[in-house]
Amino acid sequence: xxxxxxxxxxxxxxxxxDKSIKCEQNLGHDTMYxxxxxxxxxxxIMFSYNNKELIINETVPNRFSxxxxxxxxxxxxxxxxxxxxxxxxxxxxxxxxxxxxxxxxLHFGNGTRLTVT
Amino acid sequence: RKEVEQDPGPFNVPExxxxxxxxxxxxxxxxSFFWYRQDCRKEPKLLMSVYSSGNEDGRFTAQLNxxxxxxxxxxRDSKLSDSATYLCVVNGAGSQGNLIFGKGTxxxxxx
Numbered sequence: 001x002x003x004x005x006x007x008x009x010x011x012x013x014x015x016x017x018d019k020s021i022k023c024e025q026n027l028g029h030d031t032m033y034x035x036x037x038x039x040x041x042x043x044x045i046m047f048s049y050n051n052k053e054l055i056i057n058e059t060v061p062n063r064f065s066x067x068x069x070x071x072x073x074x075x076x077x078x079x080x081x082x083x084x085x086x087x088x089x090x091x092x093x094x095x096x097x098x099x100x101x102x103x104x105x106l107h108f109g110n111g112t113r114l115t116v117t
Numbered sequence: 118r119k120e121v122e123q124d125p126g127p128f129n130v131p132e133x134x135x136x137x138x139x140x141x142x143x144x145x146x147x148x149s150f151f152w153y154r155q156d157c158r159k160e161p162k163l164l165m166s167v168y169s170s171g172n173e174d175g176r177f178t179a180q181l182n183x184x185x186x187x188x189x190x191x192x193r194d195s196k197l198s199d200s201a202t203y204l205c206v207v208n209g210a211g212s213q214g215n216l217i218f219g220k221g222t223x224x225x226x227x228x
Contacts, residue, residue, distance in 0.1 A: 035218075043161065043204070043218040056215050090160055105151065106216065108160035 003027070006091045006109035013081055014117055021076045021112045023091030031055075032074035033092040033106070034066060043090070049074055050097045081116045088113050120144065121219035123205050129225045134195045138222045140188040140205030150181055151206040152190050155221065161204055164190075195226045 006023040013019055025032060033056075034046040048056035049068045063079045074091060091109040123140045130136050142150075150167035165172065167179040167188055178191040188205055205219040 040220065041202070042220050045215050045217075048215060058215075105163040105166075106153075106161075108162070111160055 004091055004093050004107050004109040006089075006112055008112060009110060010113050010115075012115045012117065015081055015083060017081050018077070018079045019081060019114070020078070021089055021091075021114075023074050023076070023109055025072055025091075025093040025107070025109075027093055027095075027107060029093035029095050029107070030071055031094050031097045032068065032071070033094075034074065034076050035090040035092060035108075037088045037090060037111070039087070047074075047076075048097065055097055078114075081114075083116050086114055086116045120209065120217045121205055121207050123203075123219040123222045125220060125222060127223040127225050129227060130195055131227055132195055132197060134226075135191065135193050136195060136224060137192075138190045138203055138205075138224075140190075140219055142186050142188070142205075142207040142217075144207065144209060144217075145183075145186060147186075147207045147209070149208040149216075150179075150188050151216075152177075152179060152188075153204040153206055153218070155202045155204055157201075161218075164203070192224075195224075197226050197228065200224055200226045 004025045031050045033048045037043045046060045047066045051071050052068045065077045068074045088111045090111045092106045095104040121142050152164040153161040154164045155161040165174050167181050171180045176193045180189045202221040202223045204221045209215050209217045
């Protein structure tokens, strides 16, 4: 199946731990993203990579570090997890940066529900 | 003013009703506009793009008013399966034009 897939689907961990979320897309897209959806359902961009290069880095604590080994993968590593990091993290991809063209919509993964206790 | 504002709802309507959602955006330089749909505990999915002249896709009609920085979505003949949260999406400032999502309007269609 062509898709954006991310693992794990659920992640429960304690404060202070380090965790990673993996994302892969087989759509042949050049651009990948990480979005965070908090408890108020507000979906905010965190990072965007185009062909393995960082192009968007919103105001995110430097405990969050994205890694793109190739244009089909964008992983998210989080150090020293805090309670406020609890959210659903969505990986997404698009053919072009910013998905500004109408024929380049965002394709989202299923999300990773992170709970920090 | 928030970058993208929507009425959070919920809108509770009977099957067959017509329902309209509104959205305003703050960046007058925005060029790209979309409606996404998000089902409960699922990922957002593109519903339709919004073109300057307005556009229709089956029971869904999207309108854009650049002067008022206002976008709308009209759903005719609502189905139970239309129940979801509808997200207004606009490209933000900057050359990369990252997409800014509204908080969404929740629609519940009842039998």
